[in-house]
Amino acid sequence: MIKNKVGVAVAGLGFIGRQTHVPAFKKIPNAELIAVIDIIEDLAKEVASEHNIKYYLDYKEALRNPDIDAIVVTTPTQFHFNMVSEALANSKHVFCEIPLTQDVNESKQLIEIANESKVILMPDLTFRFTPNYAKAKELIDEFVIGKPISLNFCELIPTKDLATQWPSNSWAWNTKKSSGYPDFTLSILSLDLVRWLFDSEIIDAKWMSNYVPLPVLNNYTVYNTAVIIRLSNNAIGILHYSASILTQEGTARLEIFGNNTSVLRATWNNHISLVDEKFRTEWTFKMRGTKVWGHYQIDSHFIDCILQGKKPLATVEDAIKAQIIAEKINQ
Ligand SMILES: NC(=O)c1ccc[n+]([C@@H]2O[C@H](COP(=O)([O-])OP(=O)(O)OC[C@H]3O[C@@H](n4cnc5c(N)ncnc54)[C@H](O)[C@@H]3O)[C@@H](O)[C@H]2O)c1
Structure with missing residues (x-):
């Protein structure tokens, strides 16, 4: 069945995750904010209850939820490569904060994993x-x-x-x-x-x-x-x-x-x-x-790219350059 809404989870509830992407995805009509993920339980619980959604402390457990189609990675940069590659390997679309990875060679590897999994990987070039x-x-x-x-x-x-x-x-x-x-x-x-x-x-x-x-x-x-x-x-x-x-x-x-x-x-x-x-x-x-x-606009664009199979306006190659x-x- 073709879905008309994308299930989204936001991982990392610091300034950028909690203040920008969580409220944006909550309002985008063709996105459904399903869960938030953070290693700080009080924080994850608080944000989840604000929006009446699930929370996870364990990222891998969130990746096993079939209702989550896309992961938004807003953790500190050092965690991006592992978190993004795991999500892509689990066939989740990924929107990730910048810098995408600590080393641009890792970003190049992510392009390959996204291509193999046939999912979208988009950097937050807001x-x-x-x-x-x-x-x-x-x-x-x-x-x-x-x-x-x-x-x-x-x-x-x-x-x-x-x-x-x-x-x-x-x-x-x-x-x-x-x-x-x-x-x-x-x-x-x-x-x-x-x-x-x-x-x-x-x-x-x-x-x-x-x-x-x-x-x-x-x-x-x-x-x-x-x-x-x-x-x-x-x-x-x-x-x-x-x-x-x-x-x-x-x-x-x-x-x-x-x-x-x-x-x-x-x-x-x-x-x-x-x-x-x-x-x-x-x-x-x-x-x-x-x-x-522009956070709402770029997040909406990410969702449109998933639903319509479009190439993102901002690509990993752009983030690398x-x-x-x-x-x-x-x-
Ligand atoms: N804050 C900004 O204005 C801004 C601007 C541009 C880019 N960014 C990028 O956004 C990303 C996040 O920045 P921030 O300022 O929001 O960071 P932050 O330190 O404020 O928040 C990060 C959050 O991630 C959580 N976290 C850490 N490890 C985790 C893990 N393994 N799983 C789940 N959650 C985990 C932390 O508990 C924290 O709540 C960074 O890559 C940064 O470069 C931020």
């Missing part, structure tokens, strides 16, 4: 679905700025938010577990975004960073990292990542300059303007909840 970035892609493809020739991207995360989410002793700062500091992890999203918007590969990247303990925050160490890139269409760009700022100064800002002198300027997740010689055209998106950064550029930070 920025392709963020409302104002998706609009930027549409406008670039309509040649409103002519040919894109350069870009400026700036992602400023408030120090206090980062310290709460990923304290100094968290896996995210332990490179044996994460393969890189938070700037490495988070930059994969924007590097993928740039490749996608410019429809080009990043062929050169020069990174510079400093990691500075802040006395005002018990010497919590923050990153200030910048990369200058060249793309295969000869465009160049600067991307700046920092977590050394006040809460009210947090922002994401992307400017793309075209060869007809127009510029696209996207701020946060919900606003974009097109400025040319005569006009300024503005778009503001009033999405709420998990639609704000962005990760290879991000890894140069560590060099």
Whole structure:
């Protein structure tokens, strides 16, 4: 019998699993959130009771549930390879957080396992679905700025938010577990975004960073990292990542300059303007909840790909290409 709903379980109930994917899958009409999985029993129980669903502490037991068609892997990065490969080998479709694996060669192995099992494996390259970035892609493809020739991207995360989410002793700062500091992890999203918007590969990247303990925050160490890139269409760009700022100064800002002198300027997740010689055209998106950064949209796309047998818009190959550029930070 052909199913018209995909049974989903979310594994890993930290910030990204609990706050974004659980509520998104709960609302997607052709998905049914069946279960959550976490090794912390109180947490798993609490989230399961919030949504009136099952919970598992044992991942393998969840994989044996035939009602679960797809697994969403939102555990710390060090667990992705084993969890994803087991799920794929059990013929479950998989949506996985980034970095997909600690070593890109493992991601290549996952492609093979997914192909053998004839299931979909999709990385969470969310920025392709963020409302104002998706609009930027549409406008670039309509040649409103002519040919894109350069870009400026700036992602400023408030120090206090980062310290709460990923304290100094968290896996995210332990490179044996994460393969890189938070700037490495988070930059994969924007590097993928740039490749996608410019429809080009990043062929050169020069990174510079400093990691500075802040006395005002018990010497919590923050990153200030910048990369200058060249793309295969000869465009160049600067991307700046920092977590050394006040809460009210947090922002994401992307400017793309075209060869007809127009510029696209996207701020946060919900606003974009097109400025040319005569006009300024503005778009503001009033999405709420998990639609704000595109989590609902990318999760829906994953479900549509399963039900309609479509190739995902964001592939494992895309995740690998962005990760290879991000890894140069560590060099
Ligand atoms: N938090 C973000 O803003 C963000 C952004 C981009 C990517 N990511 C990626 O999302 C993933 C998760 O990040 P996070 O910040 O939510 O982590 P987190 O540390 O906040 O939460 C991870 C959760 O996974 C659970 N867990 C650990 N091992 C498990 C196992 N074997 N089985 C089941 N559950 C297990 C933990 O108990 C915890 O609840 C990482 O790969 C990260 O790189 C996170």
